[in-house]
Amino acid sequence: MELYVLFGTFTVLLLIGTPVAFCLGTASFATIVYLGLPPVVVFQRLNSGVSVFALMAIPFFIYAGVLMVRGDIARRLVALAGTWVGSFRGGLGQVNIVASVLFGGVSGSAAADASAIGGLMIPQMRDKGYDVDYAVNVTVVSSIIALMLPPSHNLIIYSISGGGRISIADLFTAGIIPGIILALSLMTAAWFVAKKHNYPTEPFPGFRIMGSLFIGAVPGLILIAIIFGGVRSGVFTASESSCIAVVYAFLITALAYRTLSWEAFTDATFAAVRTTAMVLLVIGCAASFGWLLAYLRVPAELVVFLQGLSENPFVILLMINIALLVLGTFMDMSPLIVITTPIFLPVAVAFGVDPVHFGIIMILNLGIGLCTPPVGAVLFVGCAVGNVPVWQAVRSIWPFYFAALATLLLVTYIPALSLWLPALFR
Amino acid sequence: GAAAACEITLRSSDTHPEGYPTVAAVEHLGELVKERTDGRVCVEVYHSAQLGEEKDTIEQTQFGVIDMNRVSMGPFNNIIEETKVFSLPYIFRSTEHMHQVLDGEIGQDVLAAFEDHDLIGLAYYDAGARSFYNSQKPVKTLEDLKGMKFRVMQSDVFVDMVSALGGNATPMPYGEVYSSIQTGVIDGAENNWPSYESSGHFEVAKYYTLDQHLMVPEVLVMSKKSWEKLSAEDQEALREAARESVPFMRKMWAEREEASREQVLKAGAEIVEEVDKTAFIDAMKPVYEKHVTSDNLKQIVERIQAVK
Amino acid sequence: MRSTMLRAAHFTGALATFSLWASGIGLVLMTVFITWQVFGRFVLNDTPTWTESVSVIIMGWFIFLGAAVGIREGYHLSFDVMLHILPRRVRKILHTVSDTVVIAFGGGMAGFGLQLAQQTWSSTIPNVGWPVGVTYLALVFGGFLMVLFSIERVLRRFAGLSTVRFADIDNTDGD
Ligand code: NA
Ligand code: NA
Numbered sequence: 001m002e003l004y005v006l007f008g009t010f011t012v013l014l015l016i017g018t019p020v021a022f023c024l025g026t027a028s029f030a031t032i033v034y035l036g037l038p039p040v041v042v043f044q045r046l047n048s049g050v051s052v053f054a055l056m057a058i059p060f061f062i063y064a065g066v067l068m069v070r071g072d073i074a075r076r077l078v079a080l081a082g083t084w085v086g087s088f089r090g091g092l093g094q095v096n097i098v099a100s101v102l103f104g105g106v107s108g109s110a111a112a113d114a115s116a117i118g119g120l121m122i123p124q125m126r127d128k129g130y131d132v133d134y135a136v137n138v139t140v141v142s143s144i145i146a147l148m149l150p151p152s153h154n155l156i157i158y159s160i161s162g163g164g165r166i167s168i169a170d171l172f173t174a175g176i177i178p179g180i181i182l183a184l185s186l187m188t189a190a191w192f193v194a195k196k197h198n199y200p201t202e203p204f205p206g207f208r209i210m211g212s213l214f215i216g217a218v219p220g221l222i223l224i225a226i227i228f229g230g231v232r233s234g235v236f237t238a239s240e241s242s243c244i245a246v247v248y249a250f251l252i253t254a255l256a257y258r259t260l261s262w263e264a265f266t267d268a269t270f271a272a273v274r275t276t277a278m279v280l281l282v283i284g285c286a287a288s289f290g291w292l293l294a295y296l297r298v299p300a301e302l303v304v305f306l307q308g309l310s311e312n313p314f315v316i317l318l319m320i321n322i323a324l325l326v327l328g329t330f331m332d333m334s335p336l337i338v339i340t341t342p343i344f345l346p347v348a349v350a351f352g353v354d355p356v357h358f359g360i361i362m363i364l365n366l367g368i369g370l371c372t373p374p375v376g377a378v379l380f381v382g383c384a385v386g387n388v389p390v391w392q393a394v395r396s397i398w399p400f401y402f403a404a405l406a407t408l409l410l411v412t413y414i415p416a417l418s419l420w421l422p423a424l425f426r
Numbered sequence: 427g428a429a430a431a432c433e434i435t436l437r438s439s440d441t442h443p444e445g446y447p448t449v450a451a452v453e454h455l456g457e458l459v460k461e462r463t464d465g466r467v468c469v470e471v472y473h474s475a476q477l478g479e480e481k482d483t484i485e486q487t488q489f490g491v492i493d494m495n496r497v498s499m500g501p502f503n504n505i506i507e508e509t510k511v512f513s514l515p516y517i518f519r520s521t522e523h524m525h526q527v528l529d530g531e532i533g534q535d536v537l538a539a540f541e542d543h544d545l546i547g548l549a550y551y552d553a554g555a556r557s558f559y560n561s562q563k564p565v566k567t568l569e570d571l572k573g574m575k576f577r578v579m580q581s582d583v584f585v586d587m588v589s590a591l592g593g594n595a596t597p598m599p600y601g602e603v604y605s606s607i608q609t610g611v612i613d614g615a616e617n618n619w620p621s622y623e624s625s626g627h628f629e630v631a632k633y634y635t636l637d638q639h640l641m642v643p644e645v646l647v648m649s650k651k652s653w654e655k656l657s658a659e660d661q662e663a664l665r666e667a668a669r670e671s672v673p674f675m676r677k678m679w680a681e682r683e684e685a686s687r688e689q690v691l692k693a694g695a696e697i698v699e700e701v702d703k704t705a706f707i708d709a710m711k712p713v714y715e716k717h718v719t720s721d722n723l724k725q726i727v728e729r730i731q732a733v734k
Numbered sequence: 735m736r737s738t739m740l741r742a743a744h745f746t747g748a749l750a751t752f753s754l755w756a757s758g759i760g761l762v763l764m765t766v767f768i769t770w771q772v773f774g775r776f777v778l779n780d781t782p783t784w785t786e787s788v789s790v791i792i793m794g795w796f797i798f799l800g801a802a803v804g805i806r807e808g809y810h811l812s813f814d815v816m817l818h819i820l821p822r823r824v825r826k827i828l829h830t831v832s833d834t835v836v837i838a839f840g841g842g843m844a845g846f847g848l849q850l851a852q853q854t855w856s857s858t859i860p861n862v863g864w865p866v867g868v869t870y871l872a873l874v875f876g877g878f879l880m881v882l883f884s885i886e887r888v889l890r891r892f893a894g895l896s897t898v899r900f901a902d903i904d905n906t907d908g909d
Contacts, residue, residue: 018832019810043846234610243768269758277800294476
């Protein structure tokens with residue numbers, strides 16, 4: 001019965017359009033009252049759920065990302081990517097994907113990637129004779145790469161939702177190879193689609209221009225180097241690196257590019273505050289929700305239930321993947337991570353799956369959900385930037401879904417893709 | 427005979443994983459209680475910090491949301507004054523000394539102090555002795571420690587202790603310690619044998635100096651609200667079971683320490699046993715002066731030192 | 735009623751702006767403190783021990799204040815696929831139900847937050863020395879502002895004024 005109160009209240013409030021954080025909080029509140037326990041615990045969990053040092057990386061990475069989008073960094077990375085893969089079949093589509101790889105190294109947000117890269121690439125692709133839906137499709141699905149490559153604040157959310165004992169440094173490192181595989185498989189899909197529609201290629205600009213564009217992109221690339229170099233050489237920790245990213249982004253935009261006026265600075269700060277407050281309130285309320293799930297023994301009983309269904313971890317992982325894909329079509333990424341990690345992670349661990357590996361599966365899976373209707377933040381951003389209706393973009397997106405799902409299967413069933421690199425660094 | 431279903435289920439929190447001596451001890455206690463109440467009272471352990479970190483679960487126990495809680499003495503330092511003495515460096519001369527103090531009058535007096543804070547103190551469990559480990563060199567003297575960065579828990583006493591020893595105290599979340607030692611953000615940390623082993627820190631910090639600066643016992647507390655709901659006879663059964671779980675726990679703890687020690691040694695850790703402990707203890711004077719301020723604390727410290 | 739609400743909007747608008755500035759300053763302070771922490775440890779070999787705790791407290795404050803501003807500005811995440819298939823009148827009722835839920839929860843934050851602050855006021859935060867209750871005061875202020883801003887939403891809706899909805903799609907609803 002308690003579970004009906006918990007999930008029932010949550011679902012009803014969600015459907016009538018109550019903000020997700022309050023659906024989670026109020027459902028926990030109602031359940032605590034139903035159980036006859038002191039409701040004060042709901043608000044204690046809310047407070048301690050957001051009072052976690054590692055969570056600080058979320059405002060910092062978001063802040064750094066906002067500053068960088070306002071600086072000139074995204075445009076320069078796109079220009080650089082153009083010199084590398086522009087002459088491949090489907091030229092600008094390939095450029096778009098590689099630009100997402102570069103941008104993904106400085107940003108942890110798929111929506112930021114879709115608006116920054118999409119804003120630059122989609123109009124350009126349209127002018128060169130590409131179909132707009134192709135331009136939007138490539139932009140949207142390749143944005144998932146930003147989630148996989150470090151930094152990724154969603155991996156931090158995962159680590160904390162998993163009890164805060166999963167190494168963030170390991171998670172960051174683990175995402176690199178799957179992120180690159182995703183890029184390669186999307187490039188393959190882009191190649192096939194481009195061949196079918198006979199899309200143009202870009203002429204190779206020559207090594208001189210390649211060199212000068214590379215130099216122009218260096219400040220953006222240096223950030224990647226600073227974060228990695230700084231963490232690996234012991235100057236700062238993985239969570240502190242997010243703060244250094246803010247300082248660096250501030251110095252670059254304020255001093256090097258001189259694109260940061262006082263108004264732009266306060267705007268960027270307020271934008272970061274708004275996004276962070278929204279995301280972290282959900283995390284705090286989900287901490288109450290997660291506490292109740294643990295109190296009511298939901299994960300423990302789910303493990304027993306699933307063990308009764310199958311003893312094969314492959315089958316269990318497939319079921320979890322399908323559940324996450326379905327949930328992902330309806331809900332946003334960060335609330336889903338905080339809600340489902342305490343439920344599914346113990347199951348995965350009971351079946352012998354490494355928590356780091358499971359984190360990568362989860363991020364990739366829910367990343368795909370960001371690109372699907374009916375609720376897909378990144379899909380909406382891409383369609384808004386390209387000015388195409390969602391249904392039109394989705395009609396031709398399937399080759400990219402296929403590539404992303406194929407990558408998900410590879411990442412799910414070959415743990416080494418996620419675990420080999422962190423083990424190397426250990 | 428335990429035939430009937432549980433009428434009362436006491437939920438107990440623990441931050442350690444399943445199979446850890448504290449978790450096993452509370453589970454053992456649960457079996458004893460169930461047996462002696464004819465199955466009426468059961469204990470269910472929520473291990474691995476499922477219900478939150480120690481600081482949070484202490485508050486939850488005070489509210490009566492959870493019934494029992496196995497926690498370190500450390501987080502109580504800023505709540506219950508008397509508990510501070512157990513977090514003083516080198517307060518106990520040895521494990522035997524510690525057991526003498528805890529099992530005797532002083533231990534009972536400190537447990538009694540919990541009652542003013544809506545808690546009932548049931549039992550003390552072992553947590554071994556904490557010592558320094560680092561990635562740089564075998565530390566034998568105070569001179570060796572100078573300027574080294576050690577991770578400590580967020581606690582005034584522990585920070586002051588490391589500073590007084592000449593080190594650089596660096597508070598940091600536990601989850602970041604491994605990679606921070608590995609990359610050189612810090613030089614080392616401090617902990618007991620089982621944690622040194624299970625955290626994997628021995629892989630990156632192979633020099634373990636047995637200076638045994640802290641012996642902070644664990645404590646099993648119960649919510650006063652839940653306690654008062656029990657009948658006098660169930661309360662007595664619980665107290666007795668708690669008492670009996672202590673030797674069970676101590677035995678398991680010793681075994682666990684030994685197993686960890688063997689594993690760490692096999693992995694090539696270098697153990698420094700001959701430490702100039704008197705120099706370390708002398709260096710603690712300012713720490714005692716700063717933190718043992720009230721007459722109450724001074725008295726307890728003197729009583730502990732008087733225990734043979 | 736319309737004119738009263740418009741006058742009230744000046745007041746709540748000023749409160750929201752103040753909260754936003756406080757949150758923004760908090761974010762900048764956090765950046766400064768953590769940078770100082772890295773500098774102190776790496777360059778001075780003397781790690782400041784207060785930076786971590788103080789930054790976490792500031793973060794709590796700016797999350798709850800920022801989240802309250804989010805109620806007034808309507809930028810919280812919500813799921814409104816179902817709302818689209820409903821007639822406008824029903825939608826308006828459901829919006830008011832949502833606002834009432836926020837009022838209840840915000841009230842809980844303020845009330846129980848105060849209780850938590852009182853209970854923990856005598857405990858101190860290690861290496862900072864402040865009462866633990868300080869961390870819970872953020873809940874109190876944030877919750878109070880959430881209640882205030884939600885009441886404003888409901889009253890504006892009854893007065894026939896616009897309220898910004900929680901997702902982009904419904905931005906113009908309630909005009
Ligand atoms: Na990224
Ligand atoms: Na979706």
